[in-house]
Amino acid sequence: MIKRSFLLSAVIVPAVMAFAQQYGGMWIPTEVNEKEMKEMGMKISAKQIFDPSKPSIKDAVVQFNGGCTAEIISPQGLLLTNHHCGYGQIQKHSTVENDYLADGFWAKDMNGELPNPGVTVDFVADIKEVTKQVLAGTDGLEGKAAEDIINKNLDAVKAGFKLEPWQKVVIKPVYYGNKYYAYIIETYKDIRLVGAPPSSIGKFGSDTDNWVWPRHTGDFSMFRIYADKNNKPAEYSKDNVPYKPKYFLPVSIKDKQENDFTFVFGFPGRTTEYLPAIAIEKVMNEIDPAMISVREVALKTLDEKMRADKETKIKYASKYASVANYWKKWIGEVEGLKKSNAVEKKAAYERSLMDKNPKLNSTLIELRRLYAGQGPFALNRAYYSEVVRNAETLTLANFYSNYADAVESGKMDAAIADNFKKRLTGIYQNFDGELDAKVTAKVLALYANKTPQNFLPKDFEKYKDENQNLKQIEEWSKNSVVTGRGTFNGTTAIKDIDKVFSDQKNLVQNLKNDPLMKLFTSMKKAYMDNTEEYFNTYQGHIDRLQKEYMALLMETDKDRKFFPDANSTLRVTYGKVAGSSPRDAVKYGYQTHIAGIMEKYVPKDYEFDVPEKLIDLYNKKDFGIYKDKTGDVPVNFTASNHTTGGNSGSPALDAYGNLIGLNFDRQWEGTMSDINYDPKLCRNIMVDTKYILFIIDKYADAKWLINEMKIVK
Template structure:
C-alpha cells in the first residue's frame, strides 16, 4: 500500500524515474545499482565507476580538506571544487589591498598559483568489506564489551594492511554497525589556489538565494594538486610539480535536456534515512526549531554590523556564511518534513513492516518510550551547543578554560602551548569582541528565557534581559583577557599572544578569574550535571535499538533496495535532469541562464551586484561556444540526485562519465532529503559546465587553463 501511494504522489515525474528513486540512494561505489542505472540511461559499467586495478572515475574524485568534494579536470592536476568550499583559503589570501573575495583571483601561469598550508585532498584507492573480521567473536557480549571488542578488531584489521607513509586505512560502519568497510586513502598536501571568481559571481545571491531555486550562482574555484618529482604526496615545496592523475574528467559543454541521466560522485556527510517516525517528529517539532532560534539571533546581530562596516564584513564573511548555511537548511528541513508528510509516511511504513514481521512492534514501542524520555535532555543539548557555538566569546572561554586546566595539571607541554597560541592567533584575526559581546548577550538571554530553569545554572536568572546583558557584557569584554582587550603581563592576547603566555601558570590563574570563563564554566557544569550523561545514556540505548531496527528492515522488506546512510565516505548517487513543482501552480524549470543574473542585478548590493565585465559580456552577447540552443549561457540546473552536505563540489557526470556540472546546493523544498527523500521535491543544484568555462575563458581571460582540459563540444 505504501509503495503505491508514494508512487502516485510523484505524478509529475516520468514513471520510471519516480520508481527508480523512490528512496533516493547514496551507493557505495563497489556496490552500485548498475542494472537500474543503465535502465535510466547510464552508458558506463560498474568497473568504470570504481576499479582499483585500472584507471576509473574514482581516480578523479577527492575529498577536499576533510569536508567537501573536488575533482581533477586536467592531466596536470587541475582541481575543481565549490567557491564556498575554498572560501576560507581565498579569504586567507585576501587583504584590504588585494581583496580576492571581492575582486576574484586568477593565476596566469603556474608560478602565480598560491600555496595553502594545511589543505589536503584524499583519494580513495580501495574499498573492502570487512564485516566478518570486525564482528568476529562479538556474539552475546554486553554493550561495553561489544564496543571494546569491535575496537580491538578494527585496530587489528587496520594494522594488517600494508600502507605507504602517505596512506591510511579507515574502517567505517555501515547500516548502523551491521556491516563494516575498509577504505585505503592517499593524502596529498600541496594544494594551490589557481583561480576564483569574485564573490559577486561565486556567491551571487548569497544568503537570500542559499538553498533555493531558481539559482544563478557561479559557485566554483580552481586549484591544483602538486606532488614530488615521483608523483608522490609531499609537503609544500617550490620544487614540487603538478600532480599527474590516473584519470581526469573530460568536460562536456553539450546542451542538456530534461530527462538526461546524471550521476553525482562524492563524499556526502551524514544522512539518517532509516529513523523511526518518533525520531523524525522530534527533529521536526523540537530540535530543529531550537537550533534555528539561536542562529536567528546571532545572524541578525552580525548582519546589522556587517552591512555598515566593510572591515567587519571582510572578517566575518566566512563565519556568517557558515552559520547561515545550516540555519536556512534546518528551516527548509522543517518545512519539507511537514509538506512531504514524512512522519505519516514513516508510520505507514512501520505498520507495513509490522504486518510482515510482528516482532518489529516491540522495537517501535521501545523507540517511542526512549525518544519521549530523552526529549527534554535533547532540547537542552540543542540550545546549549548552539549557544556556545554561536557566541564566539563563550567558545573562546571554553578554549582558554581547557588551556588553564591543562597547565594546572601539567598536561600540556611547550608544543601544546605553541599550538594553542597559533590557534588563538587565527581566531583573533577574524574576531570583533565588541560585536560578539552583543551576540553573546542576546543568545544568553534567549537561552535563559527558553529553557526550564532546572537545566540552567542559577546565575542565568540574572541574564534574561538582552539589553542589560549588552551593557554588562560590553564592560566585561573591555577588561577580559580572553577577548583580547584586557591586558595581562603588559600585553593583550590580540596584539602579543606570546607575551601573554610567557608565564602560563599565572595566566591559568588569571583565566579562571575571567568573568566570561566563569560564565562559560557555570553553563558547562550545569549542562554536564543535568543533561550530558542523561542524554548519552538514552542515545546509547537508541543507537543499539537502531542497529536492530536496521537489521529488521533489511530482513523484512526484501523488495526494497537498501543503501547505507551517508557517513563522509565515497558514494555514488544518480538521477535525471528535472525541474520541479514544489507548490500548487508553481513550476521551476530545470535550467537558469545569464539573463536571470541580469534580472536579479542590484547595483552595489552585497548579494546581487554584478561585475562590470560580466554585464559588458552579456550586453555584447559575447558568449562564444558557451551559449546553448536558446542563445544564452546556462548558469545552474537541477536534477533528482540524492545529495547532502559533503557533496559540495562533487562532479555531476553525464551518461558517459563526462563532467557536466558542479554540485553545490539543494532546493529549499527538498532539504529534508537527509531524513526523507521525496522525488517530488528533492533536487540538487549544480553549476553548469558551460558557465564555469565561460567565466574562466571570457570573464577571467584565463584560457591557458582550458588548454589543459579535454572539452567535449
C-alpha cells in the same frame, strides 16, 4: 524491486521523469545499483566508475580539505571545486587593498598559483568490506564488552593491510554498525589556488538565494595538486611539480535535456534515512526550531555591522556564511518534513513491517520510550551547544576553560599548549570583541528565556534582558584576557599570545577571577550536571537499539534495496535532469541562464551586484561556444540526485561519465532529504559546465586553463 514513481515535469520541456528513485540512494561505489542506473540511461559500466586495479572515474574524485569534494579536470592535476569550498583560502589571500573575494583571482600561469598551507586532498585507492573480521567474537555481546572486542579487531584489521608510506587505512561502520568497510586513502598536501571568480559571481545571491531555486550562482573555484618528482604526496616545496592523475574528467558542453541521466560522485557528510518516526518528529518540532532560533539572533546582529563596515564584512564573511548555511537549511528541512508528511509516512512504513515481523514491534516501542525520555535533555543540548558556538566570547571561554583544566590536571605539555595557541589565534584573527558582545548578550537572553530553570545555573534569570546583558558583557570584555582586550603579562592575547601563555600558573589564576570565565563555567557546570550525562545515557541505549532496528529492517523488507547512510566516505548517487512542482501552481524549470542574473541584478548590492564585464559580455551576446539552443549561457540546473553536505564540489556526470556540472546546493523544499528523500521535492543544484568554462574563458581571459582540459562539444 524498487518501486517507480513519476513526477510532474518542469515547465520548460514537457516530459515525464521515469524511474524516479523512491528512496534516493548514496551507494558505496563498489556496490552501486548498476541495473537501475542502466535502466535510467547510464551508458558506462560500474567498473568504469570504480576499479581499484586500473584507472577509473574514482581516480579523478577527491575529498577536498576534509569537508567538500573536488575533481581533477586536466592531465596536470587541475582541480575544480565550489567557490564556497575554497572560500576560506580565497579569504586568507585577501586584504582590503587586494580583495580577491570582491575582485576574483586568476593566476596567469603556474608560477602565479598560490600555496595554501594545511589544505589537503584525499584519494580513495580501494574499498574493502571487513565486516566479518571486525565483528568476529561479538555474538551475544553488547555494550562495552562488544565495543572492546570490536576495537581490538579494528586494530588487527588495520595492521593487516600492506600500505605504501603515503597511504593510510580508515575503517568506518555503516548500517549503525551492522557492516564495516575499510578505505585505503592517499593524501596530497601541496594544493595551490589557481583561480576564483569574484563573489558577485561565485556567491551571487549569497544568503537570500542560498538553498533555493531558481538559482544563478557561479559557485566554483580552481586549485591544483602538486607532487614530488615521483608524483607522490609531498609537503609544499618550490621543487614540486603538477600532479599527473591516473584519470581526469572530460568536460562536456553539450546541451542538457529534461530526463537526461546524471550521477554525482563525492563524499556526502551525514544522513539519517533510517530513523524511526518518533525521532523525525523530535527533529521537526523541537531540535531544528531551537537551533534555528539561536542562529537567527546571531546572524541578524552580525549582518547589521557587516552591511555598515567593509572591514567587518571581509573579516566575518566566511564565518557568517557558515552560520547562515545550516540556519537556512534547517528552516527548509522543517518545512519539507511537514510538507512531505515524513512522520506519517515513516509511521505507516513501520506498521507495514510490524505485520511481517513482530520483533519490530517491541523494538519500536522501546525506541519511542527512549526518544520521549531523552527529549528535554536533547532540547537543552541543542540550545546550549548553539549558544556557545555562536557567541564567540563563550567559544573562547570554552577554550580557556579546557586549557586551565589541562594545566591543573598536569596534562599540559608543549604540543598541547601550541595547539591551544594555534586554535585561539585562528579565532582572534577574525574576531571583533565589541560586535560579539552584542551577539553574546542576545543569545544569553534567548537561552535564559527559553530554557527551564532546572537546566540553568542558579540565578540565571538575571540574563533574560539583552540590554542589561550588553552593558555587563561589554564591561567584562574590556578587561578580559578571554576576549583579547584585557592585558595579562603586559600584553593581550591578540597582540602576543606566546607571552600571555608563557606564565601558565598565573594565567590560570587570572582566568579563575575573570567574570566571563565565571559565567561560562557556571553554564558549563549546569549543562554537565543536568543534561550531558542523561542525554548520553539515553543516546547509548538508542544507538544500540537503532543497530538492532536497522538489522530488522533489512531482514524484513525484502523488496527494498538498502544503501548505507552517508558518513563522509565516497558515494555514488544518481537521478535525472528535472524541474519540480514543490507547491500548488508553482512549477520550476530545470535550467537557468545569464538572463536570470540580469533580472536579479541590483547595482552595488552585496548579494545581487553583477560585475561590469559580465554585463558587457551579456549585452554584446559574446557567448562563444558556451551558449545553448536558447542563445544564452546556461548557469545552473537541477536534477533528482540524492545529495547532502560534503557533496559540495562533487562532479555531476552524464551517462558517459563526462563532467556536465558542479554540485553545490539543494532546493530548499527538499533539504529534508538527509532524513526523508522525496522524489517529488528533492533536487540538487549544479553549476553548468558551460557557465564555468564561459567565466574562465570570456570573463577571466584564462584560456590557458581551458587548453589544459579535454572539452566534449
